[in-house]
Amino acid sequence: MKKIRVCVVGFGNVGREAVECIRRAPGMKLAGVVRRAVGENHLDRPMVTRVEELGPVDVALLAVPSRLIPEVAPLYLQKGINTVDGYDLHGEPMLYLRDRLNRYAKKNERVAITGAGWDPGTDSVIRMLFEAVAPGGITYTDFGPGMSMGHSVAARSIPGVKDAVAMTLPLGYGRHRRDVYVELNKEADFAEIAEQIREDPYFDPDRTEVIQVDDLTPIKVTGHGVRIARAGSSGTAQNQLLELNMRITNPAATAQIMAAAARACMRLKPGCYVLGEVPPIDLLPVDREAAIQKLV
């Protein structure tokens, strides 16, 4: 069977793991890595600045910051390359992106899978399944404890902040506390910066604590977790309890789900999909009969 040729775009935490995931994935071949600037290359595969240098590519895993996805994904779709991204905004921005990529994907007869991480991503699929089993009720998603990439970036962007780590701490039933650890530049005023962070719309002043440290290195851990719980009803039954717990290394889980979605790209009709629109069986490296034999 012909192997799927996959390239990784970006070489941060997720991009590096994506390279490992593709290497280990049956039926996939790493075409290479695309970066804005090519540094030293310790891979045995090419690292380039233009995807054209990699030869034919079936799927691009876009391991770039979420805010870049709306611009980067169309570039690949226009080149006839399917895309997978781990876009991590929910609701309206996600719908907007899906609609935008859907147009590019259909026009170029390619597939884009967006939000193919764990939340949004597999967690979204779990929430859908929980609603299918118990349509009445409320689902609560509790994240952490773990480092929030988005909130860390937001804190880091404040002038005077050298580096920041925003921890997401679950208070239970959908509420969270943020502990933001900051390393400051010499001239920076801690009290002022702490206030700026708490006033940033990304943070909730009531639930954000800012803590100054000399060195963030020992705090930076990529472990993360989630608990999704639903106490719902099905038919006449009023006490249906469903719960998912995950403790994961965050970039590895994200990259792995993106790699699985790359497989599904080859099996779907042109268009843009969120993970819940993809038959779960198409995420697996084996054919449908083998998957049913093993997992159903």
Add this chain to the structure above:
Amino acid sequence: MKKIRVCVVGFGNVGREAVECIRRAPGMKLAGVVRRAVGENHLDRPMVTRVEELGPVDVALLAVPSRLIPEVAPLYLQKGINTVDGYDLHGEPMLYLRDRLNRYAKKNERVAITGAGWDPGTDSVIRMLFEAVAPGGITYTDFGPGMSMGHSVAARSIPGVKDAVAMTLPLGYGRHRRDVYVELNKEADFAEIAEQIREDPYFDPDRTEVIQVDDLTPIKVTGHGVRIARAGSSGTAQNQLLELNMRITNPAATAQIMAAAARACMRLKPGCYVLGEVPPIDLLPVDREAAIQKLV
């Protein structure tokens, strides 16, 4: 929007709950119930012996014993009615049934969704998702404590057994004990029957205990549960922990998932599908955009 007209075939524990689920489901209308013999009808919808008496029907929920599904489902597909069943055998029998129904569904341009309960069913989908997140590792499924319908039926079929309740008790990591409570006919010999049950291929003699009781009524509870756990690897990460816990009223969960699958029937191309082949979003009562807005 036109409502989906659904009939329920069979009126046991699952059939009765299916009626309730359809009543409460947005966009669905209960066409009626089909039974082998019509008893007293307390529903405000018809109860008939032939589906033709119900007028147009889009989907039949087959709430009949698993062993009847291979024969009953084709009868409905041939009448141009989509089918959903909660067939509960795994592996080869499931593959055989899917293949059989696939032929009937394609020939009649209809959709059959098979194994649309919770295990096989939503549990199978969870196992697929867990493998997609962490392809390395082993998944353990632990059932119970709860009454196994299949094992209870097997015990009940032994001559001399008036009624039986087989409890599934999780010993952890995929192993189970069966406690089989039996109510015997007057002339029956308990020791002999206990041996017959333990020797039945459906039961494991090392892990089956048979207990005689005078009255099974207080033991019959339809609560059940499952824990699915995977400690796996994604990319370089070797400690990815994923766990699902459910505690449910069993017939209500099964019926509810079947009702959700009825919805998906209207959105799929002709053929037979297991639940893992169905985009999870199509199980929900709202359109895709609304589901993404709420759940992704």
